[in-house]
Amino acid sequence: MTLPFRDVNVHVSPDSYTFTSPSSPNAPALILDRPTGDVRLSDGPPPAHKRVSRVSSIAGILGIISLRLDKYAIAITKAQPMGRLRGHMVYKVIATDFLPMRERQIHDPDEDQFLSLLKTWILPGPMYFSYSIDLTNSFQRQAAMDNSTPLWMRADDRFFWNRFVQSDLIDYRRNGGRSHQGPQPGADPYILPVIFGTLEIRPTTLKGTPLTLALITRKSRFRAGTRYFTRGIDEEGHASNYNETEQIVILNDSNSRMGGFAGTGDMQSGKLGGSDGREMQIMSYVQTRGSVPVYWAEINALKYTPKLQVRGIETAMPAAKKHFDEQIRIYGDNYLVNLVNQNGREKRIKEAYEQMVEMLQTSSVEKTKGDMITDEKFHIIEPSSSKQEYDRLHYIYFDFHHETKGLQLHRAMLLVEQLHDALIAQQYFRGVEMPANGGLEARNLQTSVVRTNCMDSLDRTNVVQSMLARWTLDRIFVDLGLLQRGETFATADTAFEFLFRNVWADNADTVSRAYAGTGAMKTDMTRLAKRTKAGMFGDGKIAVTRYYLNNFRDGPRQDAYDLFLGAYHPATAAVGPSLVLAARRPILIQSIPYVLAFSVFLVLMALFTPRLPDASVLKPRLFILFWLVVAGWCLNFILGNGMLYVNWPKLNPRPWATEGYQDAISNVRKDKLLGPLVARHERGLSTARYLNAEEGKKRIE
Structure with a gap:
C-alpha cells in the first residue's frame, strides 16, 4: 500500500x-x-x-x-x-x-x-x-x-x-x-489529496459511552465559486455550491494511537492496532446540497434584490441528465428537497425545478398538501412506475420560510415527518474495522440520499440537513442500544446535544463563508433549537454584509477560484498586452464614487465647522446646497448604472455581465451631461478582448 x-x-x-x-x-x-x-x-x-x-x-x-x-x-x-x-x-x-x-x-x-x-x-x-x-x-x-x-x-x-x-x-x-x-x-x-470544507472530530460520550462524533463537508471543485457569479449547473452537469456532508459516529475508536512515519507496514499508515480487542464500528450518514439544476443566474446591479434570469428548461435537459446520472450512480435514489419560496421572485426557480423533474420522469404523479398557513405546504412529484433511471428521483417541495415564520421552528419538523418512510428505507452505513488488512467490512448500506437546496443552498438548507442528521443519529443510537426506543439524545444527554448543535452550526458557517463570504443565517435555529430575536438581528447584519461583499468583493474571489481550480489558465490565455486584471471602465465613470465621497465630506465639514457669530449664513447654505446636489446626482448615477460599479470577475467574464456593461455604457453615452465626455475619452471595455478570452478558454478546454 x-x-x-x-x-x-x-x-x-x-x-x-x-x-x-x-x-x-x-x-x-x-x-x-x-x-x-x-x-x-x-x-x-x-x-x-x-x-x-x-x-x-x-x-x-x-x-x-x-x-x-x-x-x-x-x-x-x-x-x-x-x-x-x-x-x-x-x-x-x-x-x-x-x-x-x-x-x-x-x-x-x-x-x-x-x-x-x-x-x-x-x-x-x-x-x-x-x-x-x-x-x-x-x-x-x-x-x-x-x-x-x-x-x-x-x-x-x-x-x-x-x-x-x-x-x-x-x-x-x-x-x-x-x-x-x-x-x-x-x-x-x-501526491497528496486535499479536501475543502468542514472537518470536525469530537471525541465525546453519550450517557457515559465513549464515542467519536465527526462531521465532514466536502466542497466540489467543479463549478465552485461565489454566490451571484455561480448559479445553477454547467453544460457538464456540475451544480454550483455542491457539497457532500457526512455525519460519522465511531465506537471503540482508539484516539491514543501514535502516528508513524513514511516507510513500510503499520508505520507508514500511521495506524496501530487497538489493545482492548473490541471491534471498531463506524456509522455514517450522507447528505448532499447543490444549486437548482437548471440554467439560471442572478444579475447584480447594486440592487438589494438582483434580477433573476432563467433560461429554457429544454436547453438545460442534457446537463440535468448528466447531473442526475452521476447522482443516481453514486447514491441510488435521490430525494430532492426544494426549500425556495413558492411566491415572489423565487417562484420561477421552484417551477423550473418541478418542470425539469417532470420531464425527466417517465410519467409523474403530483400531490399537493396545504393548510391554513400556506397554500402549498408540500408539493410531491413521484414517478407513477419505475421504468427508467430517472424514476429514481423523488421531488419534495417544502415552503420553509412560510412554515417557520413567527419563530415557529417546530413546524420545520413537518418535513422530517413527510420524509419518514423514505428515511426508514434509506438506512445508513455501518462498517466494522478489519485489522488484518486495514479495510472496512460493510454490515449495512445507505441506499439513497437526500439532496437539499434553497436559493443559495446555505441557510435554510443547513437547518433542514441538521434536522435529518439528528433524526438519523437518534435512530443509530437506538439501534446500538445506547438509547431506548422513543428516546432522543436531546433529552438523554444535554452535553451531547450541545455538542451536536454547535458542530452543525459551525458547518453552516464554513459552507456559507466559502460561497457567500459570511457566516450562515438562521444558526440560532441550529445552535439553540429555536428562532430568536437576537438571531434575526444577527441575520440582518449578515444580509447587509453579504450585499457589500457580493457586489464589491466577490469578483476577485471568483477569479481566485477560477485560477486555483483551472477554469482559467494564465500561462496560455492570449488576451493581448494589456493588463488582464486592470479596470476597463472609462476614467470619468470610475471617478464618480470619489466625487460622491468628496461631496459628502465637504457637506459634513460645512455643517460641523464652527462659524463666527457675525459670519454670513447665505454663502455656507449655498455651498452646502451645491454639494448636496452634486452628491445626489452622483448617487443617482451610480444606482441607475449599477452594472458599471459591480466588481465583476475579470478572468472569466460572465456573459450577462458583458451584455449588461455594454447596455449601461450605451445609456451613459446618451446622457446629456456625461455622454459626450465618455464617448470622447473612453478607454472602454474591449468586447474583442472578451471574445478572445472566451475563445482562448474554449481552446484550452
Whole structure:
C-alpha cells in the first residue's frame, strides 16, 4: 500500500527543488528542474547538492501552478492536527509557501495580482488532508475500494480539491517525462489529496459511552465559486455550491494511537492496532446540497434584490441528465428537497425545478398538501412506475420560510415527518474495522440520499440537513442500544446535544463563508433549537454584509477560484498586452464614487465647522446646497448604472455581465451631461478582448 510521505524535506538550489523523505532514504527524490519546472525522479538515492542554499521541512506538496510568467510549487509549510478518524490522524492546512521556478528581477502587475488572489482567497481556506485515510470518499465508498492502490488514485474526483494543481505530478506519474518514459509509481508518495470544507472530530460520550462524533463537508471543485457569479449547473452537469456532508459516529475508536512515519507496514499508515480487542464500528450518514439544476443566474446591479434570469428548461435537459446520472450512480435514489419560496421572485426557480423533474420522469404523479398557513405546504412529484433511471428521483417541495415564520421552528419538523418512510428505507452505513488488512467490512448500506437546496443552498438548507442528521443519529443510537426506543439524545444527554448543535452550526458557517463570504443565517435555529430575536438581528447584519461583499468583493474571489481550480489558465490565455486584471471602465465613470465621497465630506465639514457669530449664513447654505446636489446626482448615477460599479470577475467574464456593461455604457453615452465626455475619452471595455478570452478558454478546454 503506497501512502503519501508524512515527512518531506525540500532542498533548494539554483537549478532545482528536490523533495525527499528522511524516513525513506532509499525512495527516489522528486525533482523540479529550474527554470522549466519539469518533473522527474532521481535514480536511486537523492543526489548530494553542492550548491543547496537551504533545506526546509514541509508537510507536503499542495501542487504546482503556472501563472503568466512563471511556474510555482505550492508547499504546505504548516499543518495542524485535527484529531483521528479510525486511528488515522487528520490535518488542517495552516500555512503555505510559493516556490518560484525563476528568480524574477522584474515584477509583473498581473503576476503579482495572481499570487495575491491565491494567497488572499484560496490558501487560507479550510483545507484538510490525511496521509493514511481517504477524506474525499465517504466511509461507504471506502469500504468498496481496494486499499492497495495509492491514496490519490482512490480519491473522489469531485472533492479532490487540489486536483488541478496536482496535474503536473499526476501526468508525470502516469506518463513519465523526458528522462523517464512510462508510468512512474515512485511519484505516488508525493501526491497528496486535499479536501475543502468542514472537518470536525469530537471525541465525546453519550450517557457515559465513549464515542467519536465527526462531521465532514466536502466542497466540489467543479463549478465552485461565489454566490451571484455561480448559479445553477454547467453544460457538464456540475451544480454550483455542491457539497457532500457526512455525519460519522465511531465506537471503540482508539484516539491514543501514535502516528508513524513514511516507510513500510503499520508505520507508514500511521495506524496501530487497538489493545482492548473490541471491534471498531463506524456509522455514517450522507447528505448532499447543490444549486437548482437548471440554467439560471442572478444579475447584480447594486440592487438589494438582483434580477433573476432563467433560461429554457429544454436547453438545460442534457446537463440535468448528466447531473442526475452521476447522482443516481453514486447514491441510488435521490430525494430532492426544494426549500425556495413558492411566491415572489423565487417562484420561477421552484417551477423550473418541478418542470425539469417532470420531464425527466417517465410519467409523474403530483400531490399537493396545504393548510391554513400556506397554500402549498408540500408539493410531491413521484414517478407513477419505475421504468427508467430517472424514476429514481423523488421531488419534495417544502415552503420553509412560510412554515417557520413567527419563530415557529417546530413546524420545520413537518418535513422530517413527510420524509419518514423514505428515511426508514434509506438506512445508513455501518462498517466494522478489519485489522488484518486495514479495510472496512460493510454490515449495512445507505441506499439513497437526500439532496437539499434553497436559493443559495446555505441557510435554510443547513437547518433542514441538521434536522435529518439528528433524526438519523437518534435512530443509530437506538439501534446500538445506547438509547431506548422513543428516546432522543436531546433529552438523554444535554452535553451531547450541545455538542451536536454547535458542530452543525459551525458547518453552516464554513459552507456559507466559502460561497457567500459570511457566516450562515438562521444558526440560532441550529445552535439553540429555536428562532430568536437576537438571531434575526444577527441575520440582518449578515444580509447587509453579504450585499457589500457580493457586489464589491466577490469578483476577485471568483477569479481566485477560477485560477486555483483551472477554469482559467494564465500561462496560455492570449488576451493581448494589456493588463488582464486592470479596470476597463472609462476614467470619468470610475471617478464618480470619489466625487460622491468628496461631496459628502465637504457637506459634513460645512455643517460641523464652527462659524463666527457675525459670519454670513447665505454663502455656507449655498455651498452646502451645491454639494448636496452634486452628491445626489452622483448617487443617482451610480444606482441607475449599477452594472458599471459591480466588481465583476475579470478572468472569466460572465456573459450577462458583458451584455449588461455594454447596455449601461450605451445609456451613459446618451446622457446629456456625461455622454459626450465618455464617448470622447473612453478607454472602454474591449468586447474583442472578451471574445478572445472566451475563445482562448474554449481552446484550452
